[in-house]
Amino acid sequence: MSEGEAPAALTWYDVSEWGVEGRGWDDVERFYDRLPKRAQDMVRGPVWNLSHHSAGMCTEFITDAPAIHARWVLWSEQLAMWHMPATGVSGLDMYVWEEESAQWFWLGVGGPDTAPTVESQLISGLAGRRCRYRLYLPLYNGVESVEIGLPAGSSFEPVLPRKEKPMVFYGTSIVQGGCASRPGMHHVAILGRRFGCPVINLGFSGNGMMEPELAQLLAELEPSVYVIDCLPNMSSELVAERAGRFVQTLREAHAATPIVLVEDRSSANARFIESHRRGHAARRQALRRVVDRLEDDGVQGLHYVTGDQLLGLDGEGTVDGSHPSDLGFVRMAEALAPVLKSAMACSQTS
Helix, strand or coil, rough: CCCCCCCEEEEEEEEEHCCCEEECCCCCCCCCCCCCCCHHHCCCCCHHHHHCCCCCEEEEEEEECCCEEEEEEEEECCCCCCECCHHHHHHHEEEEEEECCCCEEEEECCHHHHHHHCEEECCCCCCCCCEEEEECCCCCCCEEEEEEEECCCCCCEEEECCCCCCEEEEEEEHCCCHHHHHCCHCCCHHHHHHHCCCCCCEEEECCCCHHHHHHHHCCCCCEEEEEEEHHHHHHHHHHHHHHHHHHHHHHHHHHCCCCCEECCCCCCHHHCCCHHHHHHHHHHHHHHHHHHHHHHCCCCCCCCCCCCCCCCCCCCCEECCCCCCCHHHHHHHHHHHHHHHHHHHHHHHH
16 A cells, blocks of 8 residues: 555455364354363463463464454453564464465564554555465454454455364473464464364463463364473472373373473573483473383373474574574474374374
């Protein structure tokens, strides 16, 4: 749109009318919550508050519009963090499906500069041909509503959430998406696109602690695979105390679903700080002992990811030594992909 040109009239479509992927329960307090309303009486307050964040959720639609707008109302007016931009914390991130290459390509992002209501043009200058789009919701904020705005006269077809079993990720701030620059760039979303399947993100910043209440909730889901990545929030003693029971709860509910257990990533400066190296070693040894004991007891379908190379070995994969940058998340996805592929293949043939 050139300077001085009046904006075209837009037709708005409310995402809640056709739904989102990445939501594990329908009995929620707010439409875009990640835990059911009854969880408020089960989990600690910080977990409940973080469950209002829309991390991992996305919606799809088909249109021939030459431009795509979005309007969303945020749950919190904290738009950004010191180490994570507003585009990742509170923004929307859009991809387009290219039939010729059969893959998703990034197309546009909407970053907020107002709160709680944000309106943004995600992309313009499109050719006006019919395409399928995916819109990822904020990682570290919640949304009360999300609408897609299209120039009047554009076609619109909502794409209903897929019914196949999702990959379920549970863990820490890293699983939740800290500190990706935009919602489609954290490893959970990357892996969802790579495997072509829905994902559910149950990362809770600072609070991925393998609590029995979370195990009970996760056991209610019907995933293709569980990915448990909690060590950065746990001591070795807590790992020894909780990890076995957590896995057993999932296995009792789902006899054949693969369970992938992930060690904590090495902090970027661990090679220079002995206390960091000791902490990593203690937590990893505790988890390895738990897994060995479970397997000795006959628990099958467990898969293990070591943490020393999750972010690479050059120290360039984080924003603060702990949380991945976009580069770090790409590396995490690359490290997890072969394990997930093997785990899901084994479950299909067993």
